[in-house]
Amino acid sequence: MGAVNDFLIFLAEGFTGLFNAAGDQFASFITGMIPMLICLILTIKAVIQLIGEERVYGFMKKCTKYAVLRYTLIPFLCTFFLCNPMAYTFGVFVEEDYKPAFYDAVVSMMHPIVGLFPHANSSELFVWLGISAGYEALGKNSSELAIRFLIVGLIVCLIKGIVTEKLYLIMKKRNEAKLAA
Amino acid sequence: MSEFKSVKASHGGNGWGGPLIITPTAEKPYVLSVTLGGISPVALRIAELTGAEAHDQFKDPIETDQACAVVIDCAGVARCGTYPKMGLKTLNIKPGSPSGPLAQFITEDLFASDVNPDCIVLADAADVPAEPVKAEKAHEETTKENVHAKIAEGRAELASKESNGFMDVVSKIGTGVGRVISIIYQAARDTVNDVIRNIIPFMAFVSVLIGIINYTGFANVLAGVLTPLAGSLPGMLAIGMFCSIPFLSPLICPGAIIASVLSVLVGNQIANGTIPANFALPGFFAVNCQVGSDFAPVGMTLMEAKPETIEIGYPAFLFGKLITTPIQIVLAYVLSFGL
Numbered sequence: 356m357g358a359v360n361d362f363l364i365f366l367a368e369g370f371t372g373l374f375n376a377a378g379d380q381f382a383s384f385i386t387g388m389i390p391m392l393i394c395l396i397l398t399i400k401a402v403i404q405l406i407g408e409e410r411v412y413g414f415m416k417k418c419t420k421y422a423v424l425r426y427t428l429i430p431f432l433c434t435f436f437l438c439n440p441m442a443y444t445f446g447v448f449v450e451e452d453y454k455p456a457f458y459d460a461v462v463s464m465m466h467p468i469v470g471l472f473p474h475a476n477s478s479e480l481f482v483w484l485g486i487s488a489g490y491e492a493l494g495k496n497s498s499e500l501a502i503r504f505l506i507v508g509l510i511v512c513l514i515k516g517i518v519t520e521k522l523y524l525i526m527k528k529r530n531e532a533k534l535a536a
Numbered sequence: 537m538s539e540f541k542s543v544k545a546s547h548g549g550n551g552w553g554g555p556l557i558i559t560p561t562a563e564k565p566y567v568l569s570v571t572l573g574g575i576s577p578v579a580l581r582i583a584e585l586t587g588a589e590a591h592d593q594f595k596d597p598i599e600t601d602q603a604c605a606v607v608i609d610c611a612g613v614a615r616c617g618t619y620p621k622m623g624l625k626t627l628n629i630k631p632g633s634p635s636g637p638l639a640q641f642i643t644e645d646l647f648a649s650d651v652n653p654d655c656i657v658l659a660d661a662a663d664v665p666a667e668p669v670k671a672e673k674a675h676e677e678t679t680k681e682n683v684h685a686k687i688a689e690g691r692a693e694l695a696s697k698e699s700n701g702f703m704d705v706v707s708k709i710g711t712g713v714g715r716v717i718s719i720i721y722q723a724a725r726d727t728v729n730d731v732i733r734n735i736i737p738f739m740a741f742v743s744v745l746i747g748i749i750n751y752t753g754f755a756n757v758l759a760g761v762l763t764p765l766a767g768s769l770p771g772m773l774a775i776g777m778f779c780s781i782p783f784l785s786p787l788i789c790p791g792a793i794i795a796s797v798l799s800v801l802v803g804n805q806i807a808n809g810t811i812p813a814n815f816a817l818p819g820f821f822a823v824n825c826q827v828g829s830d831f832a833p834v835g836m837t838l839m840e841a842k843p844e845t846i847e848i849g850y851p852a853f854l855f856g857k858l859i860t861t862p863i864q865i866v867l868a869y870v871l872s873f874g875l
Contacts, residue, residue, distance in 0.1 A: 369751075372751060373747055373748060373751040373752070374744075374747065376746075376747040376750060376751045377743045377744045377746065377747025377748070377751075378743070378747075380742075380743040380746045380747055381739060381740055381743035384739040384742075384743060385736070385739070388739075389731060389735070389736070389739075392731065392735065393727055393728065393731055396727045396730065396731070397720070397723050397724050397727040398723075400723035400726055400727060401719055401720045401723035401724075404719045404722070404723060405716065405719060438637055439614065439637060440614040440617070440618060440637065440638070440831070440834075440835065440838065441637070441638075441838075443835040443836075443838040443839055444838045444839065445839075446835075446836070446838065446839025446840070446841070447839055447840045449839065451841065451842060451845055452845075454836055454839050454841040454845055454849060455832075455836065455841070455845065455846075455848075455849025455850070455852050455853050457839070458828070458832060458835045458836050458839065458849070458853065459828070459853050459856060461835070462827055462828030462831065462832075462835060463827060463828070465827065465828070466792075466795075466820065466824055466827065467820070474727075474730075477637070477730050477731070477734050477735055478635075478637060478734040478735075478738075478791075478792075479791070479792035479795075479796065480734075480735055480738070481738055481742060481792075481796035481799060481800060482792055482795045482796050482799050482820070482823070482824055483799070483820070484742075484799070484800075484803075485742070485796060485797075485798075485799030485800035485801070485802065485803040485804075486799045486802050486803040486806065486816050486819050486820055486823075487803065487816070488800075488803050488807070489802065489803025489804055489805070489806035489807040489816070490803070490806055490807075490813060490816045492803075492806075492807035493806065493807065493809070493813055495813065495875075499875065500816055500817065500875060503817055503871055503872070503875070504817060504820055506871070507817065507821070507864070507867060507868045507871050510867060511821070511860070511863075511864040511867065511868075514860055514863055514864070514867075515856060515860045515864075518856045518859050518860050519849075519852055519853055519856040519860075522852040522855060522856050522859075523848060523849050523852040523853075526848050526851065526852050527848050530848055
């Protein structure tokens, strides 16, 4: 009888212990991250509203002509000003043949941007938070990580844009040849 | 073209929204299925009852303005808000209430979730709203406009009464400050909503996950599996290439949930010291190679790309990953030194 009782107590302790550990984790998220996130996101949202995205549109439209800007600066500005998923709507101003590549560049910007600007894709924040929280746990500052993530992200967007653009044009040509035959 | 019938679609047991009355017309004869793994049975059921045509929007995208309804399987981020925003009746076969960045567009008259084929029934005559509804709405809008016009008139009157120099300046500053404050306050409200709807639920999910992993000793098992994979360049390339397989990537992509969970696991191992800190940077890219695979047709629709463009562009995008995945991981690895 005593052994069974001990076992049950052991189980119950394990059960509540697990959820205590989870609760501690949750509390540390709420107190450690939420206040800063709210203030940061609030400020950026207000700044975007005050600037007005229409004002940057004219400049952005001009940039879409150049491949280097089309797959780096423009995806960044789209995600910054319009956020996920409305960022894609700017693709309306991109030439038809570049749209798949532009999609690739914009979607690849969705996560590298959140290290510095979490408002851009707040629903998928944990792709960044998971690893960066572990990094911070070592006592390191994650700002440098965030900056490098964004820089690598910009280079990756450019590479992806160019590769997908070329692939699309090759596949389109092949398709047209098939239709003609 | 009166052979089309109307159906009533209600939400399922764990669902939200609806019931929606779906009536195909000659201009809108399609039920779009934006679901992975072929046309959803829900779309087929609607097609069978109404006489509309079920259409696989992933395989062969068409203009969305030909659709009378859209069936989606969205985990709650992007797709579920995109179609309601376009004003399309949207049926989500997954459960869930309005969420994601476009949650404000997800309304009961446009959206129902956890829909299964049994939720679709032929509509009674009483259920089918006749045209007057539209007229009513138009009426409402005009009255709203009237109200706005009246307010504007009132303001104009006020302004004309006090149009001396000093008061002008004061009132201009007043309106300016008022505008800025209202924008900031609105931003605050949006932000808090966003955090409650999208960020805190995920934090709770991750907390339980971390609690289980750390408390049960599962962390040690995971370290054994993850360290060789996420703690070395070849291992990361292996994860990345696996997540980039064109037929697999759309399946593991929705809501970035798998990427987030992998990120949390890798982060946990970095905190424990089993994975070196500089692997954080290539880690971001390795766990998220599948990014955007499920959303590509919808994203390109938002760009108003032609259906032909999407048809070729989607596979081009998926196969492009096979080339760019190793490049991005190696690049991130090279740039990670010194972290």
